[in-house]
Amino acid sequence: MATFHFDLVSPEKLAFSGEVDQVDVPGIEGDFGVLAGHAPVVAVIRPGILTIITGTTRQKVIVLGGLAEVSESGLTVLADVATSVEELDRAAFSSQIEEMEEKLKNGEPGHELDREIERLDHFKSIQTQLNSTAMH
Amino acid sequence: MASLKDMRVRIASTKATQKITKAMQMVAASKLRRAQSAAEAARPYAEKMDAVISNIASAAAGSPGGSPLLVGTGKNQVHLLLVCTGERGLSGAFNSAIVRLARERAYALMNQGKDVKFFCVGRKGYEQLRRTFEKQIIGNVELRSVRQLGFVNAEDIAKKVLALFAAGEFDVCTLFYSRFQSVISQVPTAQQVIPLEIPAPATAAAAKTSYEYEPEEDEILSGLLPRNLAVQIFRALLENNASFYGAQMTAMDNATRNAGEMIRKQTLIYNRTRQAMITKELIEIISGAEAV
Numbered sequence: 001m002a003t004f005h006f007d008l009v010s011p012e013k014l015a016f017s018g019e020v021d022q023v024d025v026p027g028i029e030g031d032f033g034v035l036a037g038h039a040p041v042v043a044v045i046r047p048g049i050l051t052i053i054t055g056t057t058r059q060k061v062i063v064l065g066g067l068a069e070v071s072e073s074g075l076t077v078l079a080d081v082a083t084s085v086e087e088l089d090r091a092a093f094s095s096q097i098e099e100m101e102e103k104l105k106n107g108e109p110g111h112e113l114d115r116e117i118e119r120l121d122h123f124k125s126i127q128t129q130l131n132s133t134a135m136h
Numbered sequence: 137m138a139s140l141k142d143m144r145v146r147i148a149s150t151k152a153t154q155k156i157t158k159a160m161q162m163v164a165a166s167k168l169r170r171a172q173s174a175a176e177a178a179r180p181y182a183e184k185m186d187a188v189i190s191n192i193a194s195a196a197a198g199s200p201g202g203s204p205l206l207v208g209t210g211k212n213q214v215h216l217l218l219v220c221t222g223e224r225g226l227s228g229a230f231n232s233a234i235v236r237l238a239r240e241r242a243y244a245l246m247n248q249g250k251d252v253k254f255f256c257v258g259r260k261g262y263e264q265l266r267r268t269f270e271k272q273i274i275g276n277v278e279l280r281s282v283r284q285l286g287f288v289n290a291e292d293i294a295k296k297v298l299a300l301f302a303a304g305e306f307d308v309c310t311l312f313y314s315r316f317q318s319v320i321s322q323v324p325t326a327q328q329v330i331p332l333e334i335p336a337p338a339t340a341a342a343a344k345t346s347y348e349y350e351p352e353e354d355e356i357l358s359g360l361l362p363r364n365l366a367v368q369i370f371r372a373l374l375e376n377n378a379s380f381y382g383a384q385m386t387a388m389d390n391a392t393r394n395a396g397e398m399i400r401k402q403t404l405i406y407n408r409t410r411q412a413m414i415t416k417e418l419i420e421i422i423s424g425a426e427a428v
Contacts, residue, residue, distance in 0.1 A: 080287075
């Protein structure tokens with residue numbers, strides 16, 4: 001199977017760089033898989049779980065928003081925050097969710113609040129996915 | 137003339153100073169390594185960001201109603217100088233070099249009849265600029281309590297700057313920081329961040345790539361441009377941090393060497409004086425014995 005080059009960068013570090021078979025990216029308008037030879041695309045990503053598939057290994061990375069760019073040279077994901085599932089501090093993550101909920105209670109209705117609620121929903125769906133994989 | 141005891145005290149205190157500067161040099165060296173790797177780790181992101189933005193911006197160029205972050209406010213009257221300096225001194229000319237560059241730019245702009253405002257990041261720059269431009273400083277951020285520079289710090293600053301921009305406080309924003317070239321060379325740099333200067337695409341082929349956009353270009357761009365400001369500030373802060381430790385290491389190395397030189401000179405004078413006294417005492421004893 002053809003491979004392509006994939007870079008996952010966050011402002012603080014280069015989180016992943018190498019040849020991969022497939023990457024599933026959580027796009028803001030829906031998840032999409034990228035294989036070798038994908039058409040050039042620039043997509044905004046939502047907070048979610050990004051899956052890197054190389055051969056038979058699957059690596060899951062949590063990305064909290066950012067941008068994905070597919071070009072001839074491969075896929076580049078500019079993530080605001082990138083943490084691998086193993087490294088994630090679950091307690092800190094759930095307390096972050098609680099904090100966001102707390103903030104939303106006093107929010108002024110409007111466009112800003114809608115965006116925050118949407119973001120919170122993404123966070124919660126990450127959490128459910130994490131917990132469900134933990135049970136398997 | 138100072139007594140022998142005074143001299144001993146002075147030598148001891150110089151030695152103590154030397155120990156401190158030596159320790160500071162070693163601390164700076166180890167922190168420099170970390171700061172340098174942090175600055176290097178942030179580079180790929182910033183470079184990719186530049187590439188993506190210039191791609192999208194060149195595709196979106198020409199369309200009316202572009203974001204003011206990209207095309208400017210149409211005016212060039214009020215300039216904001218965003219000056220990033222260190223929180224601490226004892227680092228040679230590090231802070232003053234950045235401030236000097238900003239000050240020169242400010243005078244040049246004022247001579248052209250422009251209005252200049254300042255936004256300071258870091259205590260040292262604020263203290264130096266306050267003396268001459270007290271009334272023009274519209275913002276000040278201190279990172280004194282920050283142990284590990286994170287992206288959130290840069291985001292906070294970017295938010296404040298963007299709020300000022302949205303309120304129409306300025307038309308052009310220039311970022312001042314010290315670029316880390318090597319341990320012995322840090323270059324004070326000015327970089328215009330609002331409106332963003334798009335470097336021409338490196339190759340014609342790169343410019344031709346037609347992307348699909350999800351969602352629309354303008355929507356991506358409007359989210360990306362404020363983010364890019366934060367990235368640029370973050371990069372400046374990291375470069376600054378590495379430069380600071382580089383400068384401090386060099387300064388402390390010099391200080392240690394100077395202290396060594398001073399100790400050598402003081403010890404020489406001390407020994408001479410001591411021998412002179414011994415000789416004097418001997419002469420007194422001998423001439424006393426001869427007199428008997």
